[in-house]
Amino acid sequence: MPVDRLLPTREAEDLLDLVREIADKELAPRVEEHERAESYPAGLFRLLGETGLLGLPYPEESGGGGQPYEVYLQVLEELAARWAAVAIATSVHTLAAFPLLTFGTSAQRGRWAEDILSGRLIGGYSLSEPQAGSDAAALTCRADKAPDGYRITGAKAWITHGGKADFYALFARTGPGSDGISCFFAPGHTDGLTFGRPEDKMGLHAIPTTSAFWDDALLATDRLIGAEGEGLQIAFSALDSGRLGVAACATGLAQAALDAATAYAHERTTFGRRIIDHQGLGFLLADMAAAVDSARATYVDAARRRDHGRPYTRQASVAKLTATDAAMKVTTDAVQVFGGYGYTRDFPVERYMREAKIMQIFEGTNQIQRLIISRQLAH
Template identity: 65%
Template sequence: MPADRMPPTPEAADLLALTRDIARGELADRAAEDEAAEKFPRDVFALLGETGFLGLPYPERFGGGDQPFEVYLQVLEELSSAWMTVGVGLSVHTMACYPLAAFGTEEQRERWLPELISGRLLGGYALSEAHAGSDAAALSTRATREEDAYLVNGTKTWITHGGVADFYTLMARTSDDGARGISCLLVDGTTSGLAAAPPERKMGLTGSPTTELRFVDARVPTDRLIGAEGDGLKIALSALDSGRLGIAACAVGLAQAALDLAVEYAKQRTQFGKPIIEFQGLEFLLADMATAVHTARTAYLDGARRRDAGRSFGFQASVAKLAATDAAMKVTTDAVQVLGGAGYTRDFPAERFMREAKVLQIFEGTNQIQRMLIGRHLAKS
């Protein structure tokens, strides 16, 4: 465990030790092969469900782990250091459960939350559209109320777990009242009229299916409305704050894996009669990589601790997401450089780390959006 990552309790230390055992024993050795085969590791999520990982930050009375968000994020980091598809998948699932947990009625939570976080089901989060990515208020997928159900029509894009998720948290337009016309629905993955397109052909995270979701008169019961009609954008943005901390933790895990690989290679590779880690030019590069990882980890832990304390953390979430994902892109690129020609081959995971890092700067709000949000916070302060 990195020296700067200190579990807050003995229970948390045990949980992270278990996570490390799973990451090293079950994930790391098969990641490259499954990613190359574009194989979704559903069995891994079943394993995580059996061990309680799919409900870590949610209340114990609903079957969750009742863990602080700080601990949950460290679990994400550990899993991501072994296999990004798994870390990102857990982050997306947790975000898909959040609207029900935070905005659902007590009756809705008692009815559905235990099933969602028990480990048997996997979730997806359906917000983005082709013309409503960064501008979420512009979404056009429509949910028209007819007696005891909504008929949903439209297309969602860039949906992680599209076609394999058991449920989706969907943001759809229920009126033409701009940002106040969006509502949140909990949609069963087997709903008639809901279909997933073939997975996108991506440069990285190829083990994680990303698809369009197409709704054609998909019938969603009205009791699956989360919050009031018109609360959808507020719910979506709240979920994204927590999701950004999740992606920051995933990014730090990936960057740590790249740093560890680079250091180990630099210790073993010799040139001019000594290990290349002893050359100052490389030593400084590795030091900068380590500093970036440490700084990014500090940022996401700061946001998590504020969240756990019930304080505002949106600014910190944007800072953490920006810092951690930019750091992951830089550190993975530098890891390829440390390995030289070997880093450019698939014999080592450095090139996969670099490809996987890029998307982290894009989803849960691009890093340009994060800079905009940070700037707006500064203007208001």
């Protein structure tokens, strides 16, 4: 059922109506087929780009939609309510565009921004490594200065859209210590770049997650984003926004689970009554609804702070923690509402439950979010 939202403008309301129409027409009918077959939805992201949904939070002068982050995140939520994997990949694309759009030179933005925001180029985010996930300062992938650019050598891991993306926001080491990491706008097809087989994941099957292997691959000098050594600053500022994207996707997934459970509780009867009329089940659904509404409130609050230029690092971590924990609980409870049927693939709630788990892990585990929040409180 459509969520009753408080949006800042009539234009935003019209946009969300359009997103629902696109999601119902293009995403909802295809999700089960691709998730079960673990097949990539070719052409779908180009369609999303053509309709303007891949550049919403970026300036219109760069080819974006010029929308507040508050609106963009609610768009992500609507996408996730139909197809979580596509919504997460859309969030990752926005995250991958952030370094270029925020720290790139005017020449770099002029060369690549329009293609990124129109969906002609789809992005991935390449920060994690096999031994360096949450500890980004421990990166070992190297970018050695060469007369004609940088030679990249090393392995990266857990790349959403790996092997499919047209570019990657790549973070590699140009010097020692935490000040020795730099950011690159790396093309997806480069001599010396190969990808591992897609990870055999619990959920989000339609979008591949892979490792990448750089073997003395050459990136031109103009592929460096910002100055050498600014990589961690760029990565961490991007991740604040990325965590809000995950929070919105988790909220959409939880909303889908709540809607499915509520609809089933209206139809299923026991002891001569609808199961929603039994207090034990009705209270469970009430708790699920409270969790979804609370999750939405946390990411909207953080987004409004971002839109007003106020610090929001703590609020982004709160939103990511709250929304993803809520999604895990709500999807688990949705399976319970369905009883034995919830444990089968005849209904989507078992998929929702599998998809929710990873959201507590990527873009910084929820244990890392608690660390960030506690450190913010200690200042």
